[in-house]
Amino acid sequence: MIAAIQTDSKPILGLELVSQKGGGAIRLNGQATAETCLVLLDERVLDRQCLAQCLTAYRVGKDIVSFGSIEDWQLCENVPSASAVLLNLGSRKVSDAKTGEAIADLVRKAQPAPIVILADSDELEQILKALNYGAKAYIPSSLRFEICVEAINFVIAGGTFVPASSLMGLHTTIDADVEMPRPMASVFTERQEEVVQALRRGKANKIIAHELNLRESTVKVHIRNIMKKLKATNRTEVVYKLNEMFPGASHSTRAS
Numbered sequence: 001m002i003a004a005i006q007t008d009s010k011p012i013l014g015l016e017l018v019s020q021k022g023g024g025a026i027r028l029n030g031q032a033t034a035e036t037c038l039v040l041l042d043e044r045v046l047d048r049q050c051l052a053q054c055l056t057a058y059r060v061g062k063d064i065v066s067f068g069s070i071e072d073w074q075l076c077e078n079v080p081s082a083s084a085v086l087l088n089l090g091s092r093k094v095s096d097a098k099t100g101e102a103i104a105d106l107v108r109k110a111q112p113a114p115i116v117i118l119a120d121s122d123e124l125e126q127i128l129k130a131l132n133y134g135a136k137a138y139i140p141s142s143l144r145f146e147i148c149v150e151a152i153n154f155v156i157a158g159g160t161f162v163p164a165s166s167l168m169g170l171h172t173t174i175d176a177d178v179e180m181p182r183p184m185a186s187v188f189t190e191r192q193e194e195v196v197q198a199l200r201r202g203k204a205n206k207i208i209a210h211e212l213n214l215r216e217s218t219v220k221v222h223i224r225n226i227m228k229k230l231k232a233t234n235r236t237e238v239v240y241k242l243n244e245m246f247p248g249a250s251h252s253t254r255a256s
Contacts, residue, residue, distance in 0.1 A: 037063040037080045038152065039073055039113070041106070042088035051088060051118075058149045062156070070106055082113040084136075084156045089119040094129040107134035114155050118148070127162055137161035184246055187229060195222045200239055 038055065042048035045068065052064040062083055067073040087106060092099045094117070107115050114136035119126065122140035130138045137155045139148050140163055151161040184193045191212075198208040205223070209216040223235070230245075232238045 035080055036083040037065045038156075039079075039082045039085045039110075040064055040066040040088065041068070041070065041073065041085060042066065042090075043068045044088075044090065047088065047090070054145060055149065055152075058145060070102075070109060074109070082110060084114050084116055084152060085110045086116045086118060086152065087135075089117060091120045093121060094119070094126045094133070100129060100133055103130060103133040103135060116152055116155050116161075122163065122165065131160075131162070139163070187245075188226065192222055192226055195219060196226060196238075196242060199223070199226075199235060200242060 040048055040052055040055070042051065048066045048068070052066045055064050063080065065073075065076075065079055067076065073079070085106065087103065089099065094100055094103065103115065103117065115134065116137040116139065117130045117135045118139045118141065119130075120141045122142055127138040137151055137160060139151050139161070143151075143163060154161050184196065188196060194212055195208060198211065203211075205216050205219045208214070209219045212219070214222075223238075227233070227235075227238055230238055230241045232241055
């Protein structure tokens with residue numbers, strides 16, 4: 001049994017029932033007619049009704065028509081064409097195979113309307129997967145509602161939206177994957193450079209061997225080769241010449 005939302009003939013706050021073969025869909029609007037609408041898909045009845053009301057209150061600029069599934073939307077009669085489709089995943093993850101397939105299916109069926117994903121997760125992996133499936137926006141529920149509305153309008157205008165915090169996460173990931181330049185690469189091997197940095201910090205051979213997971217005898221061999229390359233006679237001279245040759249090369253780590 002479906003509870004009646006309103007029994008009067010005149011809808012309150014633009015609330016009206018849309019004829020649907022599979023049940024009742026809810027439309028929120030400020031005008032009697034509209035050429036396009038924003039379709040909201042959420043299987044949770046209360047959540048989608050509340051979200052539809054909020055979107056209308058914030059003047060998203062489109063009629064809001066909400067459904068529990070893609071199938072319900074497709075069965076519904078007399079619904080304007082979609083300017084965009086907002087899919088509310090809640091706690092579901094895009095990385096879940098079933099959810100990912102549903103997004104890809106929605107992208108195909110909703111064309112040319114862009115798909116906007118609303119979800120609890122703000123993980124970079126989830127955002128990238130959503131975009132890969134064809135979504136034009138990913139809005140974490142941690143964002144303020146007015147930003148959500150602006151993002152939807154931006155997508156309707158032809159843009160693509162991802163939260164700035166996620167871009168920063170992507171930047172950090174890329175930086176972690178990029179090999180840092182070695183200022184002494186023209187003179188020393190990578191392992192020799194690690195020993196050199198330890199010498200510059202005044203560490204003893206035994207400590208260097210422990211930190212670099214080397215035998216102490218191996219460390220001594222590296223130091224002899226370093227001294228030979230620098231034409232130095234002792235460790236102090238090695239450090240002095242290094243400071244002259246590479247004044248801008250900072251220590252990669254600090255002694256604790």
